[in-house]
Amino acid sequence: MTLVHQDVVETDAARGDAAVRLDGVSKVYGRGPASLLALDHVSLAADRGEFVCILGASGCGKSTLLALVAGLDPVTAGTIDTTGHRIALMFQEPALFPWLTVTGNVEIALRMRGVPRSQRRAEAARLLETVRLRGFEHKRPHELSGGMRQRVALARALAQDADVLLMDEPFGALDAMTRDILHDEIERIWRERSLTVLFVTHNVREAVRLGDRVILLSSRPGRVLEEYPVRIPRPRRIDSADVAELAATITDTLRAEVARHGH
Amino acid sequence: MATDTSARVSGLDALELGPQAAKGASPSQLAGKVWQSLWPKVLAVVIVLAVWQLVVLSEWKSPYVLPGPAAVFEELRNEVTTGAFWNSILITMRRALVGFFFAILIGTAIGAAVAAFRPLRAAIGSLITGLQTMPSVIWFPFAILLFKISEGAIMFVVILGAAPSIANGLISGIDYVPPNWKRVGKVLGMRGLSLYRHLILPASLPSFVSGTKQGWSFAWRSLMAGELLVIVVGQLSLGARLQGARDLNDAPSLLAFIIVILLIGILVDIVFNAADKALRRRWGLTQT
Numbered sequence: 001m002t003l004v005h006q007d008v009v010e011t012d013a014a015r016g017d018a019a020v021r022l023d024g025v026s027k028v029y030g031r032g033p034a035s036l037l038a039l040d041h042v043s044l045a046a047d048r049g050e051f052v053c054i055l056g057a058s059g060c061g062k063s064t065l066l067a068l069v070a071g072l073d074p075v076t077a078g079t080i081d082t083t084g085h086r087i088a089l090m091f092q093e094p095a096l097f098p099w100l101t102v103t104g105n106v107e108i109a110l111r112m113r114g115v116p117r118s119q120r121r122a123e124a125a126r127l128l129e130t131v132r133l134r135g136f137e138h139k140r141p142h143e144l145s146g147g148m149r150q151r152v153a154l155a156r157a158l159a160q161d162a163d164v165l166l167m168d169e170p171f172g173a174l175d176a177m178t179r180d181i182l183h184d185e186i187e188r189i190w191r192e193r194s195l196t197v198l199f200v201t202h203n204v205r206e207a208v209r210l211g212d213r214v215i216l217l218s219s220r221p222g223r224v225l226e227e228y229p230v231r232i233p234r235p236r237r238i239d240s241a242d243v244a245e246l247a248a249t250i251t252d253t254l255r256a257e258v259a260r261h262g263h
Numbered sequence: 264m265a266t267d268t269s270a271r272v273s274g275l276d277a278l279e280l281g282p283q284a285a286k287g288a289s290p291s292q293l294a295g296k297v298w299q300s301l302w303p304k305v306l307a308v309v310i311v312l313a314v315w316q317l318v319v320l321s322e323w324k325s326p327y328v329l330p331g332p333a334a335v336f337e338e339l340r341n342e343v344t345t346g347a348f349w350n351s352i353l354i355t356m357r358r359a360l361v362g363f364f365f366a367i368l369i370g371t372a373i374g375a376a377v378a379a380f381r382p383l384r385a386a387i388g389s390l391i392t393g394l395q396t397m398p399s400v401i402w403f404p405f406a407i408l409l410f411k412i413s414e415g416a417i418m419f420v421v422i423l424g425a426a427p428s429i430a431n432g433l434i435s436g437i438d439y440v441p442p443n444w445k446r447v448g449k450v451l452g453m454r455g456l457s458l459y460r461h462l463i464l465p466a467s468l469p470s471f472v473s474g475t476k477q478g479w480s481f482a483w484r485s486l487m488a489g490e491l492l493v494i495v496v497g498q499l500s501l502g503a504r505l506q507g508a509r510d511l512n513d514a515p516s517l518l519a520f521i522i523v524i525l526l527i528g529i530l531v532d533i534v535f536n537a538a539d540k541a542l543r544r545r546w547g548l549t550q551t
Contacts, residue, residue, distance in 0.1 A: 095446070097466070098545070099465045108451065112461075142547020181268065
């Protein structure tokens with residue numbers, strides 16, 4: 001295990017083309033005896049155009065990690081380098097604004113980015129086309145299904161014109177069929193737009209289905225436990241034998257990590 | 264492959280959205296619906312009129328002081344044909360709307376300030392709630408001292424009655440903006456004013472509307488109390504007419520004006536409820 005870690009550090013240093021790089025990042029919440037160490041010296045990097053899945057059980061600080069990269073929260077120690085890259089973040093809940101239509105929810109992101117009014121409508125239509133929601137422009141969020149809402153949220157994230165997309169368990173609340181379709185969709189959009197994706201999940205198969213690399217975090221505090229390059233050719237299916245095999249290996253490590261927190 | 268996914272996406276969307284409800288209803292269905300919502304109200308009015316008539320028939324009080332429904336509605340029918348009646352309504356409604364308008368301005372300004380600045384909240388947050396619990400009629404002696412018998416005295420109390428509810432509605436609306444919306448706002452780059460304009464204010468709208476609705480009912484009560492207590496010469500408002508009817512022992516006219524005031528209250532309530540309902544439907548807060 002130590003070997004793997006060493007190996008990672010070296011290759012990261014050698015690459016030097018990372019879109020996102022974390023060096024010894026720690027995050028402590030609170031102060032004194034009540035303080036909680038959420039992340040402990042986490043170092044990882046995502047190359048330009050890479051799809052990196054960050055996997056971990058509860059309490060591994062997965063969401064914290066993304067919040068730090070997105071700049072929503074300051075780090076306690078270490079550095080995060082995203083110089084030259086625009087970052088968008090997507091959550092588990094679509095969190096669409098109910099007072100806006102589907103188009104309005106996308107346009108607000110364009111507006112915040114400074115896109116002139118005359119171009120917003122057409123740009124929003126293009127983004128909704130990308131997530132296959134043409135014909136639903138004037139619906140309200142509550143009129144859509146969960147999967148469709150999450151696609152609006154994706155269009156809104158894409159509207160930020162980011163090249164780095166952070167996704168915090170974006171499909172966690174969806175049923176298997178919808179999730180399966182959205183895996184195909186996010187994979188397609190990632191390719192079309194050459195995005196760098198940091199995708200957080202607790203679903204091992206999902207991580208193997210999507211990632212070029214899977215980074216396993218330990219729990220409480222979150223540390224990088226292991227890294228798995230995924231060499232299964234795309235397009236992949238979540239129910240294929242290759243995916244299942246690697247997922248089983250990772251699950252064993254994950255189980256051992258969870259068991260460590262028992263007695 | 265691409266068309267395959269595309270078909271699966273649209274297929275699943277169609278399945279998840281369920282069958283489209285048939286739009287529009289036949290005239291007979293519509294009539295049935297109207298009747299459904301109407302008959303309880305009609306029944307209520309019939310019951311009230313019947314009890315009233317029974318009390319009159321029991322001769323508990325002389326018909327001089329307690330006339331029956333027939334006499335009162337006769338009076339009301341005569342009244343609505345006069346210009347003076349509509350002028351009274353105009354005077355009262357103008358006071359109500361002007362007072363309510365200023366209450367909204369002041370309540371919104373105070374609410375926004377209190378919600379935005381923590382020290383201000385500590386200082387006057389509980390004061391606003393305290394004001395809200397006070398019957399506004401107790402301000403009239405002071406208001407008359409300040410403004411004499413004038414429109415100003417009435418406005419003062421109407422605004423004092425309504426503004427706290429409006430401010431409180433806005434404050435709780437801002438306090439309860441869901442944290443995940445705020446995170447989205449931050450991610451999209453909303454800061455300071457743009458955060459208020461594009462997120463906080465629209466998000467607090469439902470709470471603001473219910474605060475405003477409550478504010479209106481306080482304004483209306485304060486106004487009615489004010490029109491009975493502060494009778495401005497030459498301004499024959501509904502309250503002044505009511506007081507005048509009492510001075511002349513004109514019971515039918517007195518009851519007729521009470522009915523008018525009741526009807527205005529009901530009408531305004533319908534408007535507020537319609538606004539509230541429309542908002543909830545747009546946001547998907549109601550099951551329909």
